[in-house]
Amino acid sequence: MSQLLQYIFSGITFGSIYAVVAIGFNVIYSTTGILNFAQGEFVMLGGMTAVTFSRFMPLPLAIVAAVLVVALCACVLEILLFRRLRSHTVLHLIIITIGLSIVIQEAALHIWDEKVCSLPYFTGNECSSLKIFGAAISPQVLWVLGTVGIAVALLYAFLKYTLTGRAMRACSSNPDAAMLAGINIANMRTLAFGLSGALGALAGCVVSPISMTQYDMGAGLAIKGFAAAILGGLGNPLAAVAGGLLVGLVEAFSVMSGLPSAYKDAAAFTILLAVLFVRPHGLFGVKGAESVREC
Amino acid sequence: MPVLFLAVLLVGVQLAATASGRAYYLTQLIMAAYYSIVVLGLCLVMGYCGQVSMGHGAFFAIGGYTSAILTTTNIAAARDSAWGHALQKAGILFSWQDPYGSQVLAVSPGAAFAAALLLTLVVALLIGYPALRLKGHYLAMATLGFGLIVYRLLLGSSFTGAADGINGVPGWALTSHLTLTSSNTYRVGNYYFAWGVTLVILTLLLNLVHSRVGRALRSIHDGELAANAMGINTAGFKLQAFVISALLAAAAGSFFTHYTGGIGPSEAGAMKSVRYLVLVAAGGMGNLWGGLIVSAILTFLSLRGCFGTYDHAVFGVILIAIISLAPEGPLKPIGLWIRGAFRALIPSRRSCHGAV
Numbered sequence: 001m002s003q004l005l006q007y008i009f010s011g012i013t014f015g016s017i018y019a020v021v022a023i024g025f026n027v028i029y030s031t032t033g034i035l036n037f038a039q040g041e042f043v044m045l046g047g048m049t050a051v052t053f054s055r056f057m058p059l060p061l062a063i064v065a066a067v068l069v070v071a072l073c074a075c076v077l078e079i080l081l082f083r084r085l086r087s088h089t090v091l092h093l094i095i096i097t098i099g100l101s102i103v104i105q106e107a108a109l110h111i112w113d114e115k116v117c118s119l120p121y122f123t124g125n126e127c128s129s130l131k132i133f134g135a136a137i138s139p140q141v142l143w144v145l146g147t148v149g150i151a152v153a154l155l156y157a158f159l160k161y162t163l164t165g166r167a168m169r170a171c172s173s174n175p176d177a178a179m180l181a182g183i184n185i186a187n188m189r190t191l192a193f194g195l196s197g198a199l200g201a202l203a204g205c206v207v208s209p210i211s212m213t214q215y216d217m218g219a220g221l222a223i224k225g226f227a228a229a230i231l232g233g234l235g236n237p238l239a240a241v242a243g244g245l246l247v248g249l250v251e252a253f254s255v256m257s258g259l260p261s262a263y264k265d266a267a268a269f270t271i272l273l274a275v276l277f278v279r280p281h282g283l284f285g286v287k288g289a290e291s292v293r294e295c
Numbered sequence: 296m297p298v299l300f301l302a303v304l305l306v307g308v309q310l311a312a313t314a315s316g317r318a319y320y321l322t323q324l325i326m327a328a329y330y331s332i333v334v335l336g337l338c339l340v341m342g343y344c345g346q347v348s349m350g351h352g353a354f355f356a357i358g359g360y361t362s363a364i365l366t367t368t369n370i371a372a373a374r375d376s377a378w379g380h381a382l383q384k385a386g387i388l389f390s391w392q393d394p395y396g397s398q399v400l401a402v403s404p405g406a407a408f409a410a411a412l413l414l415t416l417v418v419a420l421l422i423g424y425p426a427l428r429l430k431g432h433y434l435a436m437a438t439l440g441f442g443l444i445v446y447r448l449l450l451g452s453s454f455t456g457a458a459d460g461i462n463g464v465p466g467w468a469l470t471s472h473l474t475l476t477s478s479n480t481y482r483v484g485n486y487y488f489a490w491g492v493t494l495v496i497l498t499l500l501l502n503l504v505h506s507r508v509g510r511a512l513r514s515i516h517d518g519e520l521a522a523n524a525m526g527i528n529t530a531g532f533k534l535q536a537f538v539i540s541a542l543l544a545a546a547a548g549s550f551f552t553h554y555t556g557g558i559g560p561s562e563a564g565a566m567k568s569v570r571y572l573v574l575v576a577a578g579g580m581g582n583l584w585g586g587l588i589v590s591a592i593l594t595f596l597s598l599r600g601c602f603g604t605y606d607h608a609v610f611g612v613i614l615i616a617i618i619s620l621a622p623e624g625p626l627k628p629i630g631l632w633i634r635g636a637f638r639a640l641i642p643s644r645r646s647c648h649g650a651v
Contacts, residue, residue: 035432035435081615081619084619085619088618088619088622089622090431091347092576092618092622094432094435095572095573095576095614095618096614096615096618096619098569098572098573098614099573099610099611099612099614099615099618100611100615101611102569102607102608102610102611102614103608103611103612103615105607106605106607106608106611107608110604110605110608219565219566223439223443223565226436226439227436227440230432230433230436234432260451262447262450262451262457263447263448263451264447265443265444265447266443266444266447266448266451269440269441269443269444269447270444272436272440273437273440273441273444276425276426276429276433276436276437276440277425277426277428277437280428280429280433281433
């Protein structure tokens with residue numbers, strides 16, 4: 001029983017990180033129609049910048065600074081690159097984000113080297129653990145869950161209740177009508193990139209003590225996050241959370257069930273393929289909802 | 296006609312490389328040719344049919360690994376049995392000497408090649424049938440997922456050699472003068488074989504895309520609904536294109552494995568599959584010539600290590616530059632520019648006649 005709980009906690013921890021990446025995908029996708037494959041790179045950049053900053057400033061400040069820097073980078077990318085390429089097809093834009101992810105990864109390799117680094121544990125250290133119903137978990141897991149939960153709630157409130165958030169949703173449901181209503185679509189798209197960069201960077205910071213940060217962690221996270229977003233159904237942030245947790249839990253259980261851990265990813269993707277083939281629009285997606293966006 | 300020009304150019308490259316004592320360039324050119332075959336196949340699916348595949352590295356690996364496993368697994372027990380003799384006579388089994396001097400009885404490369412294509416056919420049908428009913432991002436995810444599953448299975452299984460892959464794959468003796476192996480004596484022959492195969496495939500694909508099938512594929516790209524309404528079996532054509540390109544990738548993988556003498560799991564990795572996609576996009580999507588030329592040049596330069604530690608970065612930058620500046624591929628603007636320069640130099644005859 002306590003072992004089962006242990007696996008569930010590990011699944012939820014990594015699942016919540018996938019969920020944040022998936023939400024990042026969703027925020028950009030629903031506002032711009034671009035599937036940003038460099039999303040995982042934001043997570044990596046967040047962790048790396050925070051590690052660098054934490055050498056000469058207190059940890060909380062370093063994290064805030066890292067989140068701001070990455071958000072700014074994402075905005076700059078949008079303004080310099082994607083704003084000029086409006087006339088390109090969506091497939092071209094997706095391929096550009098793939099190129100971008102490769103370039104960012106290589107840049108990180110040359111800036112930070114290929115060594116693995118990590119932030120210190122926010123409270124306690126790697127040995128400290130809490131007992132919950134017999135399962136031992138690190139306090140950092142609570143930090144991850146708490147931060148992700150609060151971030152998702154804030155994002156939801158932002159999109160639902162603030163004027164800017166509503167304007168962003170308007171852009172996603174009908175860009176032309178939004179433009180006619182006086183919404184500056186170009187700025188909303190920049191904002192979407194910034195928001196998504198900030199979310200990714202935050203996730204990169206809180207997970208850094210547990211899973212370490214390395215220059216090449218982004219691609220794997222992007223693929224898992226993409227899987228989570230598709231699993232939940234594109235364009236729906238809450239479904240992305242469910243999708244992310246599901247991917248995390250499937251991974252944890254595939255390890256528990258005695259499959260070699262090398263097959264962990266294979267198990268997660270097999271389930272994803274099965275879901276895609278049976279319910280192509282995702283578990284919680286509405287059929288045909290995204291057809292407007294297809295190129 | 297342009298194919299002949301390319302053939303002459305390739306002969307010229309070989310002569311120049313041999314004459315200048317840089318025959319070692321041919322090795323990378325041979326590998327580049329095999330990778331280009333994958334790009335050509337993917338070009339058919341992506342450029343003409345409009346279906347994204349992010350898992351073509353997996354088909355390359357399936358082809359390569361099938362050849363490697365079948366030709367290196369020693370079934371010495373069959374040597375003295377009656378059926379073993381019969382299969383050896385029929386050319387399905389063959390005996391070769393490994394580097395340590397012991398005799399290995401295994402499936403012959405030709406039979407292994409056929410098995411690789413057969414396996415790929417089955418896998419491509421199994422994956423393609425449900426996957427090609429998906430659209431856009433969902434198709435991208437499904438093919439990416441397929442590629443990752445294959446990668447993980449190769450990496451985690453002992454019979455595929457886990458992270459080391461399989462080494463010591465025997466050469467494939469096609470004729471008495473041509474063996475697909477990395478030995479220097481056969482280098483020139485291999486060069487002509489690799490590029491000959493590539494040119495044949497290019498010609499076949501060019502014919503295909505200019506035929507009724509090609510027009511059907513392009514109509515799927517432009518508007519699947521309209522194509523359906525015109526009575527085109529879109530699902531069938533998409534599956535055919537997907538299977539053809541998967542078979543091309545597997546064939547390339549098999550040749551490649553015999554040539555280099557080994558294959559590793561990284562061939563199925565997401566990065567490799569993305570590279571093929573990148574090369575197709577950089578060649579101008581629906582442009583077989585562009586895809587072939589861009590992939591041959593970039594792959595050759597990257598294999599030669601011209602980009603040093605910035606290999607991936609250069610790839611990424613070239614990709615972004617080409618897509619953002621010339622989304623139709625670099626060849627089209629260059630071609631237009633040359634034609635424009637030509638026109639400016641030689642006053643058009645037709646206009647003269649018009650004046651008279």
